[in-house]
Amino acid sequence: MYLIGIDYNSSNSKEVLKAYKKLLSEGIDVRLVEDSKELIDSVLRGDVLGGIRGNLSSSEVIPYLRKHIGRFYRASILRNPFSGEYFLLTPVGIDEIEEDNSFRDKITIIEYILEFLKDSNLFKDVKIGVLSGGRLSDYGRSKRVDRLIEEAVGVVDYIGRKYNVHIEHKGIVLEEYLKEGFNVILAPDGISGNLIFRSLALVCGVEGCGALVLSRRRIRFIDTSRSGSWDRYYNSVKFLKNLVNDKK
Structure with a gap:
């Protein structure tokens, strides 16, 4: 073999x-x-x-x-430019979050990641950051932003009640998650996740290891x-x- x-x-x-x-x-x-x-x-x-x-x-x-x-999802493995440690960015496939099933898809992604991390020594402590469409103070500016913020709050509440894991929603501020050492970043959808990956890895040259396939x-x-x-x-x-x- x-x-x-x-x-x-x-x-x-x-x-x-x-x-x-x-x-x-x-x-x-x-x-x-x-x-x-x-x-x-x-x-x-x-x-x-x-x-x-x-x-x-x-x-x-x-x-x-x-x-x-x-059905599967992908999580890019990237170096945090502030700490030098690995973090996972997900989803990064443009079709991996279905608009009419967005909340359930995000819960499933997190559950798959938690299952994967149980069997690896990748992170000592898991810190999940859930991105949405704006700062918390932007609530009310548009229906889409409001929906993304509400959904992120719901994801944090659901995962926080079901699993003993550190998970937070800080809005759209990716830089704050990374500065604070969050090692799982959940993007609002696959298109924005793919754009974040391309901006970090292919434009700014952040070191990476490809994207893990996550499935049942x-x-x-x-x-x-x-x-x-x-x-x-x-x-x-x-x-x-x-x-x-x-x-x-």
């Missing part, structure tokens, strides 16, 4: 190959797979200990993954952006390798 599989498109593989060669030089067992279905099947069968979507299109990978594990079925799979540089593929493999080691 090899450790981690990465899918890649050989015609556009410069960054993936650079990461692959560096990983091999460090003795990390990695295999390149040109067929995304082959990679996902091998992860689901347990033939590999983890999988990475490299530079293949998400339109090839995501529908096939969804067919086999059902436990699967070690990380989704990366085709716009990323070689070090994001490298970091994703190292992150998965550490998860595997944590379980031993």
Whole structure:
């Protein structure tokens, strides 16, 4: 059994190959797979200990993954620019929050993250920050802002009553959550989460490890952006390798 599989498109593989060669030089067992279905099947069968979507299109990978594990969400793993520690930003898939099921989707995402964190040593203490559409003092400025604030308050109340976990809603102020060491950031929806990820990672260069796939079925799979540089593929493999080691 090899450790981690990465899918890649050989015609556009410069960054993936650079990461692959560096990983091999460090003795990390990695295999390149040109067929995304082959990679996902091998992860689901347990033939590999983890999988990475490299530079293949998400339109090839995501529908096939969804067919086999059902509805899932993604949480980007990023370095907090203030503390240097990892935090999770979720959701980051543009279609991962359904407008008519937004509250339930957010509860499910948090529950999946809490399940994942129970089996890992990623965070010593979990601090969840729920973003909404404005500062608390902005309530009343628009129906959409009001709805997002009300929903965030409801999410905090529900999770706070059901789980013994630190969770807060401070409004839209992402910078305050990060300065205070919150390590799970729940965006208002997948589009805003994706924009936050792109702003931090692809514009400002914040270090990241791809995005964890979170679902009812436990699967070690990380989704990366085709716009990323070689070090994001490298970091994703190292992150998965550490998860595997944590379980031993």
